[in-house]
Amino acid sequence: MNSSISTEPLLAMNNLNSSFSFPFTRREMLRRAGAGLGFSALATLLSESGLAAAPTSPGSPWSTLPAKAKSVIWLFMNGGPSQVDTFDYKPALAEWNDKPLPGFDINTAFDSHKAGNLMASPFKFRQHGQSGRWVSELFPHMATQVDKMAFIHSCHTDSNNHSPALYMMNTGTPRMGRPSFGSWSSYGLGTENANLPAFVVMADPRNRGLPRGKGNNWGSGFLPSRYQGTFLQPKGEPIANLTPPSGSNENTLAAQRADLDLLAALNRPHLEAHPAESDLDARIASFELAFRMQTQAPEVFDLAGEPESVRKDYGLEESHCGHFARQCITARRLVERGVRFVQLYSGGTENQQSWDCHANLKGNHSSFAAEVDQPIAALLRDLEQRGLLESTLVIWGGEFGRLPTAQKDAQPGRDHNPHGFTIWMAGAGVKPGIAYGATDELGHKAAVDKVHIHDLHATWLHLLGVDHEKLTYRFNGRDFRLTDVHGEVVQAVLS
């Protein structure tokens, strides 16, 4: 942790690295921020320009519940993995193979003209761990970790279409442009390391593209843009503008230091002439912080120092999973350094380039499972060994599930299914080794203890110490929530 970094007193109170101002009144700001711990102290510093602050952890006014999780690592299986081929074992599917699915609404399928009959899973299932959870042969490594996981088999969502379903999972609405879960988290809780972004996103490094709906999946919507996810470039410099364009000249940093000193000196008279404008102060500090970031952030992304055992465990040198291993290790390093929220996408844009197995279920899921299985299992072990698992919430899942029926093709696949799918959680505050909820006998629809996306969001915020009904932001005259007017904490999965 780079906790030794000193910050300006004002900024320290002020979520460290920045200021955010709305030309609003004090009354408006009090209403926005809520009267929380440390807020009155801050209020005295408010100038007429209205320097509002993102609340800092742990004194955040939004943090009203005991927080179990300090950080989140969200392993997003982009495209929608099939529940009945991974963790939701449905022996009846084999008996019903090639029979029509009773009560099937053909419009559930995206390619309804290709909707076929029920299809048994091509993968064998076995029970694992002390908890005896069922896992298919797709995940031999993850299967060793089931005793850490809480499965929710009864998830359901609102759309059978990728981008709305991705937006739903990430922002709580199938419409474009609302703040993402990560943005709400960093808005609500701030960051613990001012030298790194609070919310980091990694996507496919194999040139297969971004998830559908692109950056709006980690956008900040109407929240100030500082809360949006920082996208790590899969290739080259991970964070934009972290090094001067002139490159690796050793003198560059020294030269830049001298330049910034001149900048600070030239800014001083202007600052003194405007004593009431605290933004000016914040802006000067932002250059200093930027300078520190560029000297320190690259260290996070440099895995050279990781010991052989770690490299091996994650499969860093393996060609089939090395790319995802690198991202999982990076995720752990980020969390170690106080980053609040890390989201990691497996798979790219187009159908077969992600978990979106419209054709060739067997080939598609085998290859994507092989990419993530070993790194994810290693991540859970690694977090546990470092004592980070108790403060890190790990989430695994996609934007929806797959139909238990076949999508007709030379090598059949499965089409989208918003009615039932599985996610698992592990780590901070999560009851380990349990399964909650169930789909019907054929794995088609959530049937027992249904859990909607809003409920997942409520639960995850709860684990972060935030009441989902209280975390609000006013935009265009309305107080918005991540969970809109819905959401119920799934108590059964909490430890």
Added chain:
Amino acid sequence: MRHVLFCLVFLTRICVVAPLSAAIPSDHAEKMKAGLELFRDRVGPILRENCLECHGGKQVKGDFDLGSREKLLKSESVDLAHPGQSSLLKLIRHKEKPEMPKRKPKLADSDIAAIASWLEQGAPYDKPFVEGNGPVVSRGVVTDGDRDYWAFRRLSPLNPPQPKDEQGWARNDVDRFILAKLEEADIRPNLRAEPLTLRRRMSLDVAGLPPEGKATVPASDEEFDALTETLLKSPAFAETWARRWLDLSRYAESGGFQDDASIPSAWRYRDFVVHSLKTNQRFDEFLRWQIAGDRLAPERPEASIATGFLALGPYQSPVTVSELEQARYDELDDFLQTMGTGMLGLTIGCARCHDHKYDPLPTADYYALAACFTTTTRGLRDVQPRSQEDIHAVREWTKLDVELGDQLKKAESKADATKLFGASLKDANQASAFSAWLREVGEKRFADICDKVRGGLLLEQVGAYDQRAMQAQFARWISPDYEAVWQKVQTHQKSKPTTPPLLLTLTEEFGGLNQKLSRHIQGPNYFRINFQLNRGDPKQKQREATPGLLQVLTKPGSSAEDWRGQTPPVPLYPDVLLSSEGNHQDHFSAHLKLPGDPLQPDAKPAARDFGTDRAALALWLTDVEKGAGPLAARVIVNRLWTWHFGRGIVATPSDFGLQGEPPTHPELLEWLAGELVRSGWDLRHIHRLILNSATWRQSSAWDAARAAEDPENKLRWRWRPQRLTAEAVRDTLLSVSGRLDLRAGGEPATDPMHSRRSLYTRVKRSEPHPLLAAFDAPEPIESVGQRAVSTVSPQALLLMNSAFMDRCAEDLARRLGGEKGPGDRATLIENAYRTVLSRPPTATELQAGQTFLQAHPDGLKRLSHVLLCLNELVYLD
């Protein structure tokens, strides 16, 4: 009995305010009496203990309020016609979610039974739990009292006050309103800012660009008045202020969502806004055109283009059958919200799911307004009037085009991809990289592709491929006859009669003429009947919605019919419409569709389908006497004030409702709105009033005593410095480094490094421009009336390290001449400050610059870079 029951249902459904009186079953009184006792003894205490905290006491959750009987019946959780089926019972019986009471144990069975029989008995209350209106006011009917709220009143004429003004400070009536309040508070306003400061402020505020360092500096007030005139008439003014309107219209040049397909000619809407401001179009007409210009002035192409205000919103693509209805209601909601917040400062969207919690906007009004758009969709249209000859030429050309298209299809059907490629392409796993690549080359002749495949290039380029996807794609290209037909198609394409560009506008649907914007759509673009929905859920339709207007902004006694009667006669259907398949358009299969064309069955829509309701809505919007005109005027003058000062008279410029901030100077606001209307909706008149006021021209000098009295500067005793907008930051950097390209209008610039004004940067919803986004340019998803201003380290990183800044520093260094001789350093720094900050350097600055250049003889670029990062550059003082 059946009849009675019907009446009861009817009453409980719609009777919100009137008490139950007529048509009551004969045993009603008896039942109510028994129920009353039950309420007093059992049910009341149960409800108070378990439910009231969230449902009508301190708050009202889930729109369920049991504070009084009236509210309970209105909640729709109780159905007195079928009390046993009330959803309230299902929730407390845990038959449905959310299980109630929340986070408390389930009620005892006997308690539930008591509540059930109380409902059977008509759910009487002995007295309400909550006296008065409590937190939720029933808004089914809008009253005269509601209309008396300051924002909803008719405009009232008033005269400016006469402050003492011993200093002779006031320059115009704006100042007299401001000064009167300051005198009341005994606070003295600042004097005029220094000429250099004021010149820079005026130039950046009005034209979005810094003044030329060498231009003369106005000295007197009158010289500044002249500068106001010059700037207000400059093209740069129109460009700068157009961008502010584009924030309100969530303007973008792509559709967003998964496909984020480019919208052809979206930029014409942007150019329309610029043109309108440049020519000082009447603002009321400007507003009306953006809602229904196609219908109000069909002969004017720019009036149709104006409807881009609503048409350019995000749209879902692809959209599946099961999402179709939701997507349509979302689209209508986007229309209403954008119009409501942008033009009226009303959060109409809140009334989609329930009566507005604070403002007199009942859900019924929301759906009435939505119904004005029932047949309105967004279509790519040719908005130019055409001659008969042109139409004939297009028709003939199109016929042949269709024929050729058929021939091409026939040729494609003979395709045999496996024969050609079966041998060279083997492995089948990763289809999509190949498909994507193929789409890219799709425009090229198939022979080129074949050559590449034969040469093995393709395999190298795309790696493995999917046989199935490949065959489908290639079927279009490969067959013995294909090449010949392809040549014909190519020749024919060259002879295509010039057609004006297609524009995305609002347009009326009939006969399915309009193409579908969204991909994968397997149904209509719209539904002929619009419903009022329960909780905004298309699965819970309540009743058909008929077109109407917001009651609260309509003078009692007037109705939508008044404005319908004023709409111009239904125009002839525009001569040419063009159909395409959105982003999956085949360039040779776009068919022009004409009325009476053999390609297109005749469509004879009803008059209503021609947007008469929408046109009536537009007329109502700016009607000062009977419609929403007063509010529209108040909202825009407050916006102008907000953009000039950084803070509005109403500090919540997009929310004039009861939750918004009250105006700091209500009389001034009222007077300005009146001035706007009296001047013939002349925006420039308002700009002039503001820019020529002593209020706007004050210095930013701050002192503790006055700040203690008015810390937020609500009374306007000083100018408050503002951070430049993202566009002004970028334009200033380009301008001072000498690279700004002032070409106006037209296609947007796609290269992020481009040097045109930032207004002309392509706005793609999924790919925000890095610099503009970093400096708080809003996401073009919802209407934004006031941008956030953030100061964060990514901005600093961008200014320190981006290629764009490197280029600016280099250009500036070159512009400054690069003299290195010690004798020239002073001149150089003098020049640098005049160029970058439009002022000469101070002695200290001169010294610091010289010292730096002495220490770093090759450091001119570095010094330039430092100057471009100065606080002073990005703040308007």
